[in-house]
Amino acid sequence: MAPQLRLNAVAFVSPQNHPILIRTFEQPRQDELKYHYIAHTSLDVIDERIQAATASKSTDCYLGLLYVEDVAVYGYMTPLKVKIIIALELSDSIVRDADVVAIFKALHTAYRRSVANPFLRLNVPTENVTDHSILVSAGNSRWQAFRKRVDEIGRASYGFVPSPLFLVTSKIQ
């Protein structure tokens, strides 16, 4: 059994590279800037990965370890091009991709469930129904439920509950 991965921060970025949500978990206040920077700089690496993926015709959502900067930054892109970036506490042991992908799947599900909320569209003009970015404009107050879901996943990664990740992932089905 792999050691519990510690999730320091999560960022959701829209297909147009607008930040949707940036959450840090149990991090010192001073480090907020760091994770915002990480979310932003990761986009460069994600672009590189997307190019490489396009070249190799890969359709995998998981973009792997993006880079290491005191934390391990992993990337994931949903089929609708929403980018999810997580910063895991560096550990001096081998991190299995499957564990990271499990976290991403949970986060992706949280996003999907939130976007599916029909009330998000309450005051949105109808002509661009396919454009999610309107819905998810940064930190929208209607985004509370999403924030809560992401926080739950973040808390789960801190391992207060035995295998909480599985609780979350099992909801996916």
Place this chain on the structure above:
Amino acid sequence: MTAQRVTITYSAPPAFLATDHWKQVYAALLSQLPLRNLHWKSATRPNIRTIQELDVNLVSAEAKQTEHTSQIPQTVLEKPLLSAYIVVCDDTETYRNTVKKQIKEWHSTVTQRKNMEWLIIHIVRPDAIATSGRMFQMKASVLDKIKADFNVEKRDRCVELVWAYDSDYENPTAWADLIGKLKDGILCAFDAAVAQREEEVKRSEGQRQMPGWNFCTFFILKESLANSYEGMNLYEDALDTYNELEILFFQVLREKNLSWFGTLINPAPKDDSLPLLSHSKKPYRDLILANTISVFDFRTYLLARQCSILGYLGHVVEIARKAVAFLSAFGRRLRDIEEILPTHFIESWTYSSALSVVEQCDAWATGLEMNKATIASFNAVKGELVELARHQLDIIGISVGHLPNRPPFSMAFPSNSRRDGGTPATSSTQRISKSEILMALEDKNAFYKVYIGITNRAIELYATAGRRKFALKMHGDLAALDVHRGRLSEALQTFTSLPAHYAPHGWTSLESYMLFQALGIHTAAEKPRDREWIFILLDFLKAYVQDLGKELLMNTEDHIEYVTSLVQALHEATQEAESDLSHHDHPAISVSVPNGQARTADNRDGALLEVQVTNALPCDVPADEVIINLTGRDGAKLTFLENVKSLKPGKNAITLFCHSATPGIYSLHSSQVRMSRLSLHWLHSSTPPPSSSSASRSKKPPTLVSIPRDIRALDVRLRQPRRMELGTPARIVVAFNTGRNHVTRASVKLSAPSGVEFRHNEATLIDSEAGEDTFVLSDVEADKTVYVSVPHSDASAFHAMRVNITVEYTTLVEPDVNRSLTLVRVVLTSLPLAINVEDFFRGTRLFTRFTLSSTSHQHIRLKSTELRATRDDDGLKIAKAMPRSRTVTTITPEQPGKFLFQLDSARGQDREPLKLHIIYRVLREEVESVIESAVDSSLSESVSLQQYRAELIDTLVQALEKDASWVNRYEATGELIVPGIPVQDGEVGEALAHLIETLANPSSNQEPSGEWREIIIPVDVPQMHIVAAARLRVLSNPFNPDAVESLPPLFAGQPISALLTIKASFHWAPAEDVEKRSYRMRYDIEERTKDWLVSGQKTGEFIAEDDRTFTTSVTLIALHHGHLILPKVSVAALPIPGEGRMKAPLIPSCETYQAHGAEAILVLPRGGRSTFVVNMGGE
């Protein structure tokens, strides 16, 4: 440590080895090396491994044997894989006697050795083959004998090398056999050795759980495999082996908790500055064997080995990536035991290692061919390494006080680590050894130099790698350093340029952080709070109010307080600003109109509108004015404004006032909040450019605002003048109603889009000054209506005229307010009546008949028509034929009215035109006024119903519009029967019922109230030179024309004498022709051949003189009996030749009437006897 190479030993009789011949052969053999294209087919691996090139050591067996062999597992290549024996013997006899024995001796030793192949090389000269081979074919050759003697199994381990001194070394065919055998031998031995070693490794690994198993021993064993692969140039296999070892290491680490390792780290003096990827900087293997290696050394060694193999493979990107991950992860682990490490050991180690890896990678990368993408990722990962080194400088800098302990510098601290920033206490007495770091620790400036140098290096690498966002971050770091060093202007420049990079994609958190820095620097640098500062601040507030924007204001404990102070400072700055500033679409404040219904102000002209100003900032925002602009039809604009002091956080309901509000529907165009010289604008009604790509921008329907009519407000109406006189300039009446205002001055301007011009300067009214394009009214009291008549150019081409009225006025109560009212009114210009005139001359009298008809579908009520002379002394006598009984006549389009006047005048006067005065009104107007007066009189009894006045009138009018059945009865009797009004309950219903009752039963016969219109039409008195009255008179006695006796009976066929008299009158001749006494005229009696035969002078000319009668006689014969009308006589004036100046004949005007026109003569049938002969038949 260089990789062990494959060894081949050779043996030969010592005598031969000493010969030149051998030396040549040896040299030639070496030139065939390295071996190429070896294909290793291993039983344990699915694929054939191909070795492109393999270096081989060729040593003599004696030399090799002297080497001592240890118990430590070395590579399988350590021992020779192949032993060769060189035979030079052409002679079978010699072979049999001596050589065979020698070979046997050698063979017996080599076959005992495990994992070694052997090979006998028989060197022959080409001539030997030629001689011995050919000639003694029957005899077996030496080679055959050797084969027969030594070859066991199926393998052929004997090979012949045809060798000539002067032959071509390079000839591959000569060597092919030998080289092939060498390759086979090597691979075969290698395969066996590897298989055996793998077996050992597997066995050892299987004992992992047993007591006494030692990881270090196992590591050395398995590593020997890796080394073997490496020696065989099988790098992938070597790397795999190391990777397996690494995985096992982590497993063991978890299971056994490092019991084989002395300590985590045992820092040696130079550990922090030695190149990371050198695996020879320490005797690592010895340390491993001695079980004394520290985890630090072990991990370093493992990484170095992996990287060096990757280096062979040219995977520099992967090396650098591995190094970053290792340095970060292992550095993190070292943090746990920081207190036993030398001060700054971790930082120094990470710093030097990262930079040394960059160097090493660059060394490995030289000569490598990389594609564009690989170069980019290589630069990117090098940038990461350099950045990692930079982070160490951050940590050191903070701990020794060269840098402040705050972001971005403090970001380098690993999360969950100590944050105090001080130098950690350490039990170690050692010192770090990296000279750059040591220097930087001592000297602040040296530190900054290194810091900036490293950062710039990272920026450069990131830039070439295309990682713009990383480079941006680094620029931010440099700017932060500038701030710390007090180089504020440089820092300010960077921090003001950075936000633009973060804003476009909504990274407001970073944007606001940069702006926050810029503001801080601005304050610290004590720069004037100028325009630039204001805009930075506005940008900051913009980012701040967006949801992400607040997240990074970590330096300010209470950011509300901070923002409050900023807003306060902004207010002060705007007051001192030198020029007006404007800013568009700032999100901190928004203005909306929650309810689009404006109210009228109770005590003054204008409208009030509730707006909601939302302040998203957490503090009061001082503001001076809130303004919204509305646009209406035809570009009409209204401005609502209100002075305010400040806007509190959240929603502010503010009532704005517009002093010049023309009623109507408007859409919200823009809004504005003024703060001293700063004005914030928002555009609401979007008129986006058609090619706008910002489709995502929400397209909202316009906000509509309806402004009600204020009954008490100043109002201007237009109408046709009540009295119209054709032929004079057209006028329009402006009804200027002051309402509640005592107007001190008002200027009114009329303009028509149709191009009709208004002559304002000829406006006739009371107390007005007329200007070129306006007219001005002064000091008009409240509730007064001033009528101004304004002439305008001809508008008869239009049915109706649209007039824009602009009124600018000031009132006594508010002398400072210049109100302006823009109204659009439509006024009818066409006449509702059409008039036709017919004139009939009778001697000195003239009868004029006017036919009036309605031009529209409307019925017109005529009160009177009157023909008047312009002057009283004209000598005209006008009599009107009009029944007195009826006061009002109704004309309709189908039923015109005819009015006849009789004129008597003196002769020969210049006649002024007459004027026809018509007093009329349209039926609709009349009925409306009837209704209004009925409603008013009805409502005067009940105050509570006053508000329903308009509604009641509307209801009635609409009912009348729907059904025309009431019209005839009303016109006849004045009773207005309102059809089809449903019975309603309540006060209104009752009032309505009462009204209908009243209207149906008018109180008396009096003429309906309401205004009458008057139209004055000038009518010229017609002129005629000659008015001739022709008369044909039947004479009873032809010989006495004057006898007045009754006519005898007249019979058909009987000649009847008649007298033709033509009386001329020059009474109506134009004044200039009064002198003319006579005209030549011609008469002509009409031929009416069915009735009359005319005998006599039917046609004739005569001289006509005024009031004289020309007489002639004719004889008529009636052709049949009955009442016959006498023939008409036409009279025409003959042209007067050449009298005019133009010498053109002049025809005087002439009109003739038949004086006998109404007379008929009774003609009897002719009397007498008629004889009819009737044939009776017979004979």
